[in-house]
Amino acid sequence: MTPVTKLSSPQELAEVKQKTLSALETGCTRVLVCGGTGCMANGAPAVMEALQKALDERNVPVRVDLVDDSKEGTVRLGYSGCPGFCQVGPIVRILPSDYFYIKVTPEDAAEIVEKTVQKGEVVDRLLFTDNDGKTYAKRNELPFYRDQVNVVLADSGIIEPGDIRDYIAKDGYKAIAEALFGMTSEAVIAEVTQSGLRGRGGGGFPTGVKWGFTQRVQSPKKYVVCNADEGDPGAFMDESIMEGNPHALLEGMVIAGYAIGADEGYIYVRAEYPLAITRLRTAIAQAEAANLLGDNILGSPFSFHIHIKEGAGAFVCGEETALISSIEGKRGMPRPKPPFPANSGLWGKPTVVNNVETFANVPKIILNGAEWFRSFGVEKSTGTKVFALTGAVVNTGLIEVPMGTTLGDVVFKIGGGIRTGKGFKAVQIGGPSGGCLTTEHIDLPLDYDSLKAAGAMVGSGGLVVMDEDTCMVEVARYFMQFTQKESCGKCVLCREGTKQMLALLEKIVGGEGTLEDIELLEELAVAVRDGSLCGLGKTAPNPVLSTLKYFRDEYLAHVVDKKCPAGECKAFKGYRIIEEKCKGCSLCARKCPVGAISGEPKQPYTIDQETCIKCGVCFDVCRFGAVEK
Amino acid sequence: MAQATAASEKESRASRRFEKIQAIVEQYGAAESALIPILQKVQEEYRYLPEEILTFVATALNLPPATVYGVATFYAQFSLEPKGKYIVRVCDGTACHVRKNQTLISTVKEWLGLKEGQSTTEDMRYTLEIVSCIGACALAPAVVINGKVHGQMTPEKVTKALEELEAAEKAEDK
Numbered sequence: 069m070t071p072v073t074k075l076s077s078p079q080e081l082a083e084v085k086q087k088t089l090s091a092l093e094t095g096c097t098r099v100l101v102c103g104g105t106g107c108m109a110n111g112a113p114a115v116m117e118a119l120q121k122a123l124d125e126r127n128v129p130v131r132v133d134l135v136d137d138s139k140e141g142t143v144r145l146g147y148s149g150c151p152g153f154c155q156v157g158p159i160v161r162i163l164p165s166d167y168f169y170i171k172v173t174p175e176d177a178a179e180i181v182e183k184t185v186q187k188g189e190v191v192d193r194l195l196f197t198d199n200d201g202k203t204y205a206k207r208n209e210l211p212f213y214r215d216q217v218n219v220v221l222a223d224s225g226i227i228e229p230g231d232i233r234d235y236i237a238k239d240g241y242k243a244i245a246e247a248l249f250g251m252t253s254e255a256v257i258a259e260v261t262q263s264g265l266r267g268r269g270g271g272g273f274p275t276g277v278k279w280g281f282t283q284r285v286q287s288p289k290k291y292v293v294c295n296a297d298e299g300d301p302g303a304f305m306d307e308s309i310m311e312g313n314p315h316a317l318l319e320g321m322v323i324a325g326y327a328i329g330a331d332e333g334y335i336y337v338r339a340e341y342p343l344a345i346t347r348l349r350t351a352i353a354q355a356e357a358a359n360l361l362g363d364n365i366l367g368s369p370f371s372f373h374i375h376i377k378e379g380a381g382a383f384v385c386g387e388e389t390a391l392i393s394s395i396e397g398k399r400g401m402p403r404p405k406p407p408f409p410a411n412s413g414l415w416g417k418p419t420v421v422n423n424v425e426t427f428a429n430v431p432k433i434i435l436n437g438a439e440w441f442r443s444f445g446v447e448k449s450t451g452t453k454v455f456a457l458t459g460a461v462v463n464t465g466l467i468e469v470p471m472g473t474t475l476g477d478v479v480f481k482i483g484g485g486i487r488t489g490k491g492f493k494a495v496q497i498g499g500p501s502g503g504c505l506t507t508e509h510i511d512l513p514l515d516y517d518s519l520k521a522a523g524a525m526v527g528s529g530g531l532v533v534m535d536e537d538t539c540m541v542e543v544a545r546y547f548m549q550f551t552q553k554e555s556c557g558k559c560v561l562c563r564e565g566t567k568q569m570l571a572l573l574e575k576i577v578g579g580e581g582t583l584e585d586i587e588l589l590e591e592l593a594v595a596v597r598d599g600s601l602c603g604l605g606k607t608a609p610n611p612v613l614s615t616l617k618y619f620r621d622e623y624l625a626h627v628v629d630k631k632c633p634a635g636e637c638k639a640f641k642g643y644r645i646i647e648e649k650c651k652g653c654s655l656c657a658r659k660c661p662v663g664a665i666s667g668e669p670k671q672p673y674t675i676d677q678e679t680c681i682k683c684g685v686c687f688d689v690c691r692f693g694a695v696e697k
Numbered sequence: 698m699a700q701a702t703a704a705s706e707k708e709s710r711a712s713r714r715f716e717k718i719q720a721i722v723e724q725y726g727a728a729e730s731a732l733i734p735i736l737q738k739v740q741e742e743y744r745y746l747p748e749e750i751l752t753f754v755a756t757a758l759n760l761p762p763a764t765v766y767g768v769a770t771f772y773a774q775f776s777l778e779p780k781g782k783y784i785v786r787v788c789d790g791t792a793c794h795v796r797k798n799q800t801l802i803s804t805v806k807e808w809l810g811l812k813e814g815q816s817t818t819e820d821m822r823y824t825l826e827i828v829s830c831i832g833a834c835a836l837a838p839a840v841v842i843n844g845k846v847h848g849q850m851t852p853e854k855v856t857k858a859l860e861e862l863e864a865a866e867k868a869e870d871k
């Protein structure tokens with residue numbers, strides 16, 4: 069079933085909006101179950117089923133069609149996109165009251181229906197409670213949301229991605245109507261340029277400028293490509309946009325097509341996102357049926373078609389030239405630039421490549437204007453940015469804040485601090501290409517230029533928080549292992565250099581490292597950074613360089629003191645007798661099952677590391693705390 | 698004449714054998730740009746890419762077999778070795794890594810009885826894959842068992858999920 073059929077003018081689009089709004093305002097209570105990957109994994113389908121059953125059992129009239137104004141006082145039950153606070157899922161939201169229920173189980177369904185749906189009362193026990201026992205009924209009151217500013221994620225989480233009319237009711241596709249019927253392509257580009265929007269996929273290149281380059285190239289055929297490869301392991305904002313508000317992405321791409329003079333677009337989605345792919349396919353079909361995609365959009369002379377390409381698991385395909393090769397059916401290997409895709413991209417034609425979040429910002433800019441967009445963020449980094457907040461933080465999930473928000477606000481105000489009760493140590497930002505920030509950066513504004521100056525990058529927006537128990541050398545090894553595996557092998561420095569760097573890091577983590585190894589590692593890092601062909605190799609040494617910069621002590625501890633200060637690296641998990649504390653009572657030596665401890669009575673004992681099997685008996689039996697791990 | 702008959706016979710035998718593949722090629726169109734979707738579909742059918750099928754696809758798309766082989770070996774999704782009936786994917790993305798997923802990997806390995814360097818069980822029932830990020834990072838560490846995402850996993854929970862899968866299969870067999 070297609071919710072909207074062929075619209076042939078902006079007026080008809082406006083009528084759909086009006087009709088949808090008035091239908092939803094006729095006393096309709098909406099029960100939205102989060103349908104994001106996280107909540108679906110956490111049991112949302114069972115909650116949905118239980119809610120449906122609870123409604124049926126109480127004969128509550130349920131709206132099968134979202135826009136059904138014949139029935140007043142009805143209930144609409146549906147899946148929304150991800151509201152971001154994945155940590156406390158499955159999430160159920162009730163509109164219009166905006167009650168925000170967390171960790172909902174199927175057993176809660178009856179109470180939600182009886183109390184909230186039928187009587188408008190709130191179910192207290194399902195609300196978010198903070199450490200002081202204070203509860204929060206509505207989304208915007210929650211500490212997690214209070215300091216966020218939602219532009220890109222504003223609608224995801226309160227609309228049903230499965231019905232195009234819900235998006236249209238939020239002024240969806242209105243930007244297309246305004247662009248196609250009231251703006252020249254130059255005017256669209258000028259608006260986007262003035263907004264200051266920069267690419268959200270990593271590089272931070274000004275989007276309007278990129279579009280301008282492509283528009284000026286003369287060619288009968290051009291392409292718009294959406295980079296939805298989201299290779300940074302630990303980032304999932306692109307996934308969430310595609311799952312929760314797929315039409316915003318489609319609309320942004322159509323506008324880009326109009327701006328540069330392209331009639332065809334591709335979305336390259338990583339294969340690990342099956343739900344996003346399904347939602348996109350539904351969205352494309354509904355937009356095509358509504359004539360918001362396809363030939364003569366809204367009755368204008370402009371036509372634009374969108375295809376989906378599924379990736380096949382290669383991180384390097386996130387690099388734009390590699391991505392283009394992959395769409396063409398080849399091995400996804402990057403090639404040197406220039407020529408840039410703006411001149412010679414997909415099948416040699418001028419091509420604009422932008423990230424999902426970049427496109428999703430575009431309709432809002434066209435609707436509200438460049439000035440409005442500039443009102444968020446800082447001078448050179450305008451608008452908002454979505455970050456994927458994960459790791460050792462209390463509140464994990466997707467957050468959206470104005471560019472320039474400080475690291476401390478993100479980790480402590482929104483993230484709620486460290487979950488383990490340990491101290492904050494560092495965040496890794498920008499994934500395998502990024503760097504780390506430490507306690508000294510708590511007041512650092514998160515924007516393109518400040519981060520770059522600190523040796524890190526915005527990247528895709530993955531923000532992994534680490535506590536004191538995390539070994540930074542091991543973090544560097546982890547990322548190196550990732551990039552080494554993903555190096556496509558085309559250029560020598562990246563292929564061989566990453567391998568050697570990984571070997572050195574493994575040696576250090578394994579307790580065999582020397583001071584020369586650290587020197588060599590640093591030398592190699594610089595060579596790989598400067599000599600690699602594409603961004604993968606150029607940025608692969610970043611985690612090493614930035615951990616060396618901020619946590620050199622830890623590297624030194626591994627090679628000189630043969631210790632892992634965080635206590636994470638296995639090779640160093642040995643037992644040692646602290647001379648000053650040992651009374652020489654010989655208890656440990658007597659208890660040691662392998663006879664690894666020796667010494668003279670009343671003198672400090674020692675453990676022979678070769679013989680020691682790390683069983684920990686000595687640690688347990690010592691009455692003077694003289695054995696340390 | 699006799700030669701021609703022999704040739705056509707051979708051809709028809711081949712086409713019978715590769716009927717399914719031919720249908721896939723037709724569905725996506727015999728163009729180079731369709732190579733990856735075709736291989737994805739083949740892998741979905743067979744759970745891996747058998748060598749003779751790669752050659753067949755190369756011929757159908759009029760590409761050198763080396764090109765097809767090159768693509769098949771480039772992408773992590775493709776496997777030239779048969780995979781097990783059930784795929785257990787343990788995420789080793791950053792978010793999962795810092796939430797100590799290593800014990801999950803060793804738990805699954807032990808439960809499946811996999812030796813060092815082995816990823817598919819001898820009875821061809823399970824394959825363990827270590828992947829980077831499946832997009833459930835806020836629920837780290839994450840594991841995907843037979844297509845279903847499980848978040849906030851512990852060794853106990855992963856063992857339970859695997860046991861449930863076994864039990865469900867036994868119930869089905871009856």
Ligand SMILES: Cc1cc2nc3c(=O)[nH]c(=O)nc-3n(C[C@H](O)[C@H](O)[C@H](O)COP(=O)(O)O)c2cc1C
Binds near residue numbers: 273383388528602604
């Ligand atoms: C190794 C590597 C991986 C990349 N991965 C991604 C990715 O997953 N998603 C993305 O949008 N951009 C990625 N990029 C950046 C793209 O090359 C390109 O700059 C971006 O898609 C442009 O879009 P934007 O200007 O909207 O950011 C990657 C770059 C490199 C070098």
Ligand code: FES
Binds near residue numbers: 303837
């Ligand atoms: S890092 Fe494991 S799901 Fe993203």
